[in-house]
Amino acid sequence: MIRFLDEIDKIIDYILRNDRFIVTSHINPDGDNIGSSIAIYEFIAGLGKDVKYVLDDDYPTNLKFLLDEKIKNKSNDILDRGQTIIALDSGDYSRICIDNDILEKATEIICIDHHMTNGEYSNYKYIDTKASSTCELVYNLIKRYEERFEKMIISEKIATSLYTGLITDTGNFQYSNTEVSSFIMAADLMTRNADKNKVIQNIFQSNTLKFYKILGESLSKMEVIDEKISIIIVTNEMLLKNQVAYDDIDAITPYSRDIEGVELGIFIKEKSVGEIKVSLRSKNYVDCTKIAKAFGGGGHIRASGCTITDVSVDEAREMLIAESKKHI
Known part of the structure; x- marks a missing residue:
C-alpha cells in the first residue's frame, strides 16, 4: 500500500495545473539522484509540459548511459526564471545543485525525498524516510497518476531510470533499506521493459582498469x-x-x-x-x-x-x- 497518498495527489494536481518546470537534484550525483530526475522529467514531458533537467555537477561515467544530450542542462543554459523547481533526493536546501538565483525566483519548490535529515523546505513535499530510494517515491507518484487517470505512463526509459536508482540505493538489494516493496517495484519495472542487463553492466561491470x-x-x-x-x-x-x-x-x-x-x-x-x-x-x-x-x-x-x-x-x-x- 502506498503511503502519503494525500501528498502525492497534491503534487500530481499541482503539476497538472502548471506548465513550466525544472527538475534537479543534489550535488555529487548518484544513481538514485539521476534515475529519479530522468524519470520525473520524462513523466512531466509526456504530459506536454515545458520541463528542463538541470544539474550543475559532473555525472559519474557509469551513469552516463541514462543521459540524453538534450536533457543535460546547466544553470547557465536557463535564461528565464519563475519555473516550479522539483528537487529530488535532496536532504537539505543547500545541497540542491542549481543556481541560487533560479531557486530564489522559483514559483514553487516541490520536494520528493527519502532522507531522514530532510529539512522539509517546501510547501509541496513527498518525504518518506522508510522508502528504499527517491526512485521508489517517483515510481509511486507515477503509478498513482496511472491509477487515477487510467493511463499507462511508465515507458522503457522511465522504467530503466527507476530501476537504476532502486538497485544503486539498495546495493542491488543487499542493504537494510530493501523492503518487500522494493522487489514488487523491481518486478513491475521488469514487466515495463526496464533494461536490467544494461543497468547491471554499466553500474557493476564496466569499471576501468x-x-x-x-x-x-x-x-x-x-x-x-x-x-x-x-x-x-x-x-x-x-x-x-x-x-x-x-x-x-x-x-x-x-x-x-x-x-x-x-x-x-x-x-x-x-x-x-x-x-x-x-x-x-x-x-x-x-x-x-x-x-x-x-x-x-x-x-x-x-x-x-x-x-x-x-x-x-x-x-x-x-x-x-x-x-x-x-x-x-
Missing part, C-alpha cells in the same frame, strides 16, 4: 581501528597518479564496511586541497547520521555523508576517528 588500480592502492592502505572501524582514504594525489576522476570512485565505499567484525566503514575522499568528502556505512547499530551531523552532513542510519573543509586528510581522519569512537 584505472579504477581497479586505485582500488588496489587504497585497499593496501586500509586500516582497522579497535576492530570495529575501518578507514579507506583516496587522496587527490592518488587520483591524479591513477588518472581517475573523483566522481568515479564511489564504488570503493562498501569495501570500507564489508570486513568481518567491522561495524563502521569510513571512506575519505580528498576532492581538493582542504575539501574532504566522507562516506559512512554501518552494519547493525551505528547511526551514521549522528556522525555525519557532527560535521554538518546527513543521510540515512546505515549510509550517510559529510564534507569537512579547511583541514588536511590526516586531520579529517583524526576528527572522524574521535567522533566515531563515541558511537561504537
Whole structure:
C-alpha cells in the first residue's frame, strides 16, 4: 500500500495545473539522484509540459548511459526564471545543485525525498524516510497518476531510470533499506521493459582498469581501528597518479564496511586541497547520521555523508576517528 497518498495527489494536481518546470537534484550525483530526475522529467514531458533537467555537477561515467544530450542542462543554459523547481533526493536546501538565483525566483519548490535529515523546505513535499530510494517515491507518484487517470505512463526509459536508482540505493538489494516493496517495484519495472542487463553492466561491470588500480592502492592502505572501524582514504594525489576522476570512485565505499567484525566503514575522499568528502556505512547499530551531523552532513542510519573543509586528510581522519569512537 502506498503511503502519503494525500501528498502525492497534491503534487500530481499541482503539476497538472502548471506548465513550466525544472527538475534537479543534489550535488555529487548518484544513481538514485539521476534515475529519479530522468524519470520525473520524462513523466512531466509526456504530459506536454515545458520541463528542463538541470544539474550543475559532473555525472559519474557509469551513469552516463541514462543521459540524453538534450536533457543535460546547466544553470547557465536557463535564461528565464519563475519555473516550479522539483528537487529530488535532496536532504537539505543547500545541497540542491542549481543556481541560487533560479531557486530564489522559483514559483514553487516541490520536494520528493527519502532522507531522514530532510529539512522539509517546501510547501509541496513527498518525504518518506522508510522508502528504499527517491526512485521508489517517483515510481509511486507515477503509478498513482496511472491509477487515477487510467493511463499507462511508465515507458522503457522511465522504467530503466527507476530501476537504476532502486538497485544503486539498495546495493542491488543487499542493504537494510530493501523492503518487500522494493522487489514488487523491481518486478513491475521488469514487466515495463526496464533494461536490467544494461543497468547491471554499466553500474557493476564496466569499471576501468584505472579504477581497479586505485582500488588496489587504497585497499593496501586500509586500516582497522579497535576492530570495529575501518578507514579507506583516496587522496587527490592518488587520483591524479591513477588518472581517475573523483566522481568515479564511489564504488570503493562498501569495501570500507564489508570486513568481518567491522561495524563502521569510513571512506575519505580528498576532492581538493582542504575539501574532504566522507562516506559512512554501518552494519547493525551505528547511526551514521549522528556522525555525519557532527560535521554538518546527513543521510540515512546505515549510509550517510559529510564534507569537512579547511583541514588536511590526516586531520579529517583524526576528527572522524574521535567522533566515531563515541558511537561504537
